[in-house]
Amino acid sequence: MYGQSYGGFCALSYLSFAPAGLREVLITGGLAPLHGTADRVYKATFRRVSARNAEYFSWYPEDREKVNKIARHLRTAAEFLPGGERLTVERFQMVGAFLGGNTRVDALHHLLEDAFIPAPGGERLSDQFLEQVYGLVSRSANPLYALMHESIYGQGQATQWAAWRVLNDFPEFRPEAPQLLLTGEMVYPWYFEQDKTLAPWGMLRNTWQKRRTGPLSTIRRSWPRTRSRSPRRCTARTSTSTGTYRWRPPRPSVDSRSGRQQISTMTHCRRR
Secondary structure (H helix, E strand, O other), rough: OOOOOHHHHHHHHHHHOOHHHHHOOOEEOOOOOOOOOOOHHHHHHHHHHHHHHHHHHHHHHHHHHHHHHHHHHHOOOOOEEEOEEEHHHHHHHHHHHHHHOOOOOOHHHHHHOOOOOOOOOOOOOOOHHHHHHHHOOOOOOOHHHHHHHHHHHOOOOOOHHHHHHHHHHOOOHOOOOOOOOOOOOOOOHHHHHHHHHHHHHHHHHHHHHHOOOOOOHHHHHOOOOOOOOEEEEEEEEEEOOOOEEEEEOOOOOEEOOOOOEEEEEEEEEEEE
């Protein structure tokens, strides 16, 4: 097994729960902490991201004002991503994911370089810029990433939106900061409201954040008890050639008007 980034955490899970099924594991990144809480992880992460911002702006000092200009623009003007959502300052900050590697920082510079285009009512963000930002900040391809991301740092404790809580200790990362800093892959509660592909997972987000993670014995003890239910009897919902739906037993029948056989299309269950 090869573990890189999140794959490293997956590799550790296999080594913990099913090591007999593995011949060898190569981990090049993504080692979970064995002790401590998610809060400690994010305190270290925000400090590292802050230093990374300073390093980036020392390489491209002109981008310091470009980031501030985009933030000021988004606070007063409505700009929409290709998915239909409005681009907010806090979501724009997520392009800091480019700072997560030495080979991608130049791509961030190129993204910011052509952010604005002239328009009749004043400058607007270009379609090219919005398209690239959407590819970075949307979870349409992997919604489970946003739901499960923070839990990888839990060691027998619920994370309780650790990144969001720790953010209060770093006001320089707040969306209203005068010298805006870029963040990264942290997941916050508002993400499930601003990314419409995550909206169906909104009801699960708080439940998942309260779920304890850690050793298998700990997880088993945290599972809720369920009551057994009485057997169910099912009938079938059938449709006729006219498109009218009615309840029928699960056996073929013939429509009296068209002479066509009705076909069962849906199952409905109820208690005996």
